[in-house]
């Protein structure tokens with residue numbers, strides 16, 4: 001049975017968020033990336049070279065979309081599997097105080113969906129594609145550092161999966177409007193419940209409004225101070241398997257507040273659907289010579305993910321006996 005792991009709502013603690021300067025000297029950089037993935041499964045990257053205008057243009061296009069009346073936004077939905085969604089997350093009853101756009105990162109898919117989202121669909125497509133292209137580059141750079149830091153001989157073992165034309169990566173823009181009803185003593189509500197991301201790596205950027213929290217191995221929720229100029233990186237379940245548990249995917253959640261709207265944009269980097277997920281060679285060495293997981297394709301994992309609830313520990317289904 002897959003059970004959601006207990007994550008106390010209010011046990012929060014302040015912590016310095018691990019921050020990695022991508023302009024650091026390379027050999028030191030790859031070790032620092034591996035250490036952050038091992039210790040937290042989460043870090044912030046600075047000096048990432050993503051032009052501010054690319055992010056700002058996507059933010060502007062999405063703000064314009066979310067400002068439309070509900071009946072117009074619904075024409076871009078339901079998010080099943082892609083498009084506009086609100087309140088419901090996934091197909092199994094998970095809910096949050098948010099609305100969102102979920103898009104496949106493939107340019108053709110973006111172009112096909114854009115007419116339901118924006119009046120100037122060509123402009124929308126170009127803006128989304130530009131963003132996807134630059135965040136994909138940062139993601140691949142980080143994955144190359146991971147592989148180098150782990151000592152894997154195939155230098156592009158992970159980034160080649162993301163660059164593959166059949167990569168199943170997706171883009172999600174979440175909009176958390178300010179809460180209307182203030183219940184006494186509770187200024188926050190759950191915008192997006194606790195979960196880990198199923199893919200390889202997630203790269204996230206938000207506006208200047210806080211809300212993201214990560215869950216530490218010590219059992220605390222750590223609020224992540226927003227930083228619209230930088231990106232945050234999260235290890236996903238597939239990278240946990242590909243490092244044979246050396247890295248662990250990070251549980252996280254988003255709270256909403258009564259004052260300001262939060263908008264976050266996430267690129268979820270995934271392999272092609274038919275790619276077999278198995279540990280990278282270097283991660284199968286003493287003391288852990290055996291894979292902790294049964295082999296499975298990304299498509300099989302994704303299917304299992306969609307049969308479960310948001311907070312379930314999906315990897316339990318794939319543990320080796």
Ligand code: GA4
Nearest residue numbers: 089090091094172197198305306308309310
């Ligand atoms: C969490 C990460 C991404 O937002 C997402 C989500 C997906 C969805 O919203 O459709 C899922 C969720 C996410 C994991 C469990 C399943 C699938 C909702 C849900 C209940 C797009 C993804 O890939 O997995």
